[in-house]
Amino acid sequence: MACINNNFTKIPENYLFSEIAHRVAEYKASHADASIISLGIGDVTRPLCPSVIQALHQAVDEMADEKTFRGYGPEQGYKFLIEKIIKHDYNSRGISLDTDEVFISDGAKSDLGNIGDLFDFSNLVAVTDPVYPVYVDSNVMAGRAGIMGKNGRWSNIVYLPCSSENKFVPALPKLVPDIIYLCYPNNPTGTTLTKSELKVWVDYAREHGVLILFDSAYEAFITEPDVPHSIYEIDGAKDVAIEFRSFSKTAGFTGLRCGYTVVPKTVTASTSDGSHIALNRLWNRRQCTKFNGTAYIVQRAAEAVYSEQGKKEIKQNIDYYLTNAKIIRDGLSYAGMKLYGGVNAPYIWAKTPNNIDSWTFFDQILTECNVVITPGVGFGPQGEGYIRMTAFGNRDNCVEAVKRIAKIF
Amino acid sequence: MACINNNFTKIPENYLFSEIAHRVAEYKASHADASIISLGIGDVTRPLCPSVIQALHQAVDEMADEKTFRGYGPEQGYKFLIEKIIKHDYNSRGISLDTDEVFISDGAKSDLGNIGDLFDFSNLVAVTDPVYPVYVDSNVMAGRAGIMGKNGRWSNIVYLPCSSENKFVPALPKLVPDIIYLCYPNNPTGTTLTKSELKVWVDYAREHGVLILFDSAYEAFITEPDVPHSIYEIDGAKDVAIEFRSFSKTAGFTGLRCGYTVVPKTVTASTSDGSHIALNRLWNRRQCTKFNGTAYIVQRAAEAVYSEQGKKEIKQNIDYYLTNAKIIRDGLSYAGMKLYGGVNAPYIWAKTPNNIDSWTFFDQILTECNVVITPGVGFGPQGEGYIRMTAFGNRDNCVEAVKRIAKIF
Structure with missing residues (x-):
């Protein structure tokens, strides 16, 4: 009989982004009207540039x-x-x-x-x-x-x-x-x-x-x-x-x-x-x-x-995301959060307030601000007490998410 | 120091299709005018159908x-x-x-x-x-x-x-x-x-x-x-x-x-x-x-x-290749070759004449007919004494290749 690679049985079943999706779905089920903004998964939102198309x-x-x-x-x-x-x-x-x-x-x-x-x-x-x-x-x-x-x-x-x-x-x-x-x-x-x-x-x-x-x-x-x-x-x-x-x-x-x-x-x-x-x-x-x-x-x-044109076009998209990153950094650091990254990267890493754990802060941000972020502990034990936010959303959502999070500080 | 997966060192360096490409290139180098037709690698030649496009x-x-x-x-x-x-x-x-x-x-x-x-x-x-x-x-x-x-x-x-x-x-x-x-x-x-x-x-x-x-x-x-x-x-x-x-x-x-x-x-x-x-x-x-x-x-x-239209279009292409297969089967079996497959598949498997080995027959077909086929032994020891021909070429090439191979019988 075929024997599996037993190393597969060692990997915990829960995967970070499925757990996030699960918690968001659960919240939505009881808050159908909530307008939820995601600063969670690191996926782009700008369409492909004209040269690529x-x-x-x-x-x-x-x-x-x-x-x-x-x-x-x-x-x-x-x-x-x-x-x-x-x-x-x-x-x-x-x-x-x-x-x-x-x-x-x-x-x-x-x-x-x-x-x-x-x-x-x-x-x-x-x-x-x-x-x-x-x-x-x-x-x-x-x-x-x-x-x-x-x-x-x-x-x-x-x-x-x-x-x-x-x-x-x-x-x-x-x-x-x-x-x-x-x-x-x-x-x-x-x-x-x-x-x-x-x-x-x-x-x-x-x-x-x-x-x-x-x-x-x-x-x-x-x-x-x-x-x-x-x-x-x-x-x-x-x-x-x-x-x-x-x-x-x-x-x-x-x-x-x-x-x-x-x-x-x-x-x-x-x-x-x-x-x-x-x-x-x-x-x-x-x-x-x-x-x-x-x-x-x-x-x-x-x-x-x-191509020359292609380079210009993708730079516009990258600048767009980097401006989002700046909006997150400026807005939330003004609100009192301790922030890292976001200058040479589309990710902002932030300390949770009062050393609360990542998932507790995730739940707080989800329920009080209707914003999805990624709990830092999902990336390893040293990420406990941090969260990750991404700058890949659209501008209006990004501005709105920052406003909502800033309010609770 | 990083240790490699030593199983990689066991695999013989020569890969079937690289060896074929090598022999064809060598032949071409000394026969620049040769018009070579390939019945070798199993790759399609018909363009994507309109529904897919x-x-x-x-x-x-x-x-x-x-x-x-x-x-x-x-x-x-x-x-x-x-x-x-x-x-x-x-x-x-x-x-x-x-x-x-x-x-x-x-x-x-x-x-x-x-x-x-x-x-x-x-x-x-x-x-x-x-x-x-x-x-x-x-x-x-x-x-x-x-x-x-x-x-x-x-x-x-x-x-x-x-x-x-x-x-x-x-x-x-x-x-x-x-x-x-x-x-x-x-x-x-x-x-x-x-x-x-x-x-x-x-x-x-x-x-x-x-x-x-x-x-x-x-x-x-x-x-x-x-x-x-x-x-x-x-x-x-x-x-x-x-x-x-x-x-x-x-x-x-x-x-x-x-x-x-x-x-x-x-x-x-x-x-x-x-x-x-x-x-x-x-x-x-x-x-x-x-x-x-x-x-x-x-x-x-x-x-x-x-889609209904898509199904019709891909069937046309498959019929085209199956007609090629029939041309190869009919032409070469008339010439005296022993052939298998090609009825429910785009591949025709053939016995080499007089039990000569696959690579010798490959070389003969390449140099005498300017047609590339695949030596059966490349697919395993039991393939020795056989060759594989594919029906994926265009019609004219297929007809011409059959004519050329039939001539040497």
Whole structure:
């Protein structure tokens, strides 16, 4: 009889956003007239920009004609898109990459989950706390997490606490891990590392042979000059880091599905006989075996993001969200809340008042303000006593939500 | 230091279609004028049908408007598509399914690869031989295959030989496996099982607690009445089988990327403590953690396949390919080749003349006829002495290729 991967039984059934949805539905059931505004889930609301729409229509028409129809594309993605990515996202920052070092996919979540296929279950993994749940859950499924303790932490995962006390800059771990996930600009805290702060991690990884999985899905929101957009802006990172990027937040592709992963050919890991092997080759093999490429029309849409007009249009949307972030920060900090992030990121991380716990504050904001936020503890034990708000809503809702929350202070 | 999943080092570097591409490129380099026709890779050539194109344009326009824009969709897929699938692909054949038993994805290859996440590495896996390489390679990566023997077979995989001797109907294995992959209509042989032949497997699975992973990506090509389109047409299959489907061949979506997987809630596997657990729950958790849903516009395109007009249009394309298949079968069997399949499938499987090996015949056909076919041995040891031809090309090329090959007999 087929035996399941028993690691699946270890993952708690309740998932953060389902629990939120459940509580909201329950509240709505008894308050049918409530006009609820969500600052909760990190999903965009601005429509796709005109350049992207035009590229989609054009690509769809190509698919209608035998002469221009495209069937299976390369599993790694089309060169036309990879070349644009390298030119605009990397060469422009002094980083060189070969076209076979960039892999197009249906999104960063898939790649961040699937990258685990490449590694042995014995690797020691480190994550920041709070953290995007996918890093942890995908490692639990792969058997790398150990068992869940009463403190909400997995026995085999190294946690790097991030809080207002350390200004959300994690300290190097005492126990050297094999793999570290870093996400900057950070989800959920909206905070960043400066170049010199990120350099500490790259140097540490080089010294100890640690692999960094760097998630820079929010780089398009960076406004300050000293914040690196790519980990490869740090010397030596191409030997130790894989970078994950997405068009989801950059260009509103959450419903269109496109991301990419950079695996420099110089990044290696060890085999059981002690030799080193390039992860580029392994990721290529994984993708060729278990993935069949990203939709052609979606890759054309992503390409349009890099045209002069496309760049202007997506910048307008990003500015729109960053203005929302400023409205939240200004309004709620004036009301007395302690806030972090929101300057180089679409997320604002806030201390709950009087140290009440995240879920209690969630319920209070839901019932008294009819606003949905995300309880910080959902991102890890260190998130207790914090909440996350997102700037992805529309302007009127954002202004109204801030007014309502400010009132209760 | 990060340690790789050492199973990756076991997979031979040469992949069937890269080796073919390599030999073709080499031939072209010294024969620049050769007009080469491919009956090789199984990719469609007909453009998307008008109903699908129209649905795509309409969905793209929705994404341009704030009021109709869609961000993240359900990881499991939109209900509008799932309901159409259940009604047209299942209810119409007397099969009932709940909407949470169907999962939309970016294609059957992803699902067939990723389903392995759910199972322990200790499971004994059976495959037919010859076989679609993804089943085997994804199990090698997961550590379920053992080591590759000199006979081209993995030590821990149970092979079910299919050849002209048993009319491509595999015999039940002597050693009971935990998981069996079945693909009907079959890739690569183009052959099928009748209802009573498939019933033997369902009964066997029920009796021995075996899980069947049933790939019916080619069901739309079935023309004969006694050939089941879905494994759930067989009584009791909903307790033992997961079914994988794709719009790739049905509606020409190879470049658009959409498939679906049916996991009935009654299909279970055992946990380490001997209890049973529903695979539906596990697959849902896997997809929610490591996948973020299929593009909205692509799901609207798939929905259009089920409209009255859409059905007519995709049938025209399928008839076109089946006519190609008939041209290949008639032309080459008249020339003296022994052929199988091509009646309920877009693939024709053929014996090489005089028992020469697959690659020698491949080279002969390439150099003497300038036609690319796929060597049968690339699908497994039992494929030695066979070749696969596909009916997915355009009509003129198909007719010309048959003429050229017939000449050398």
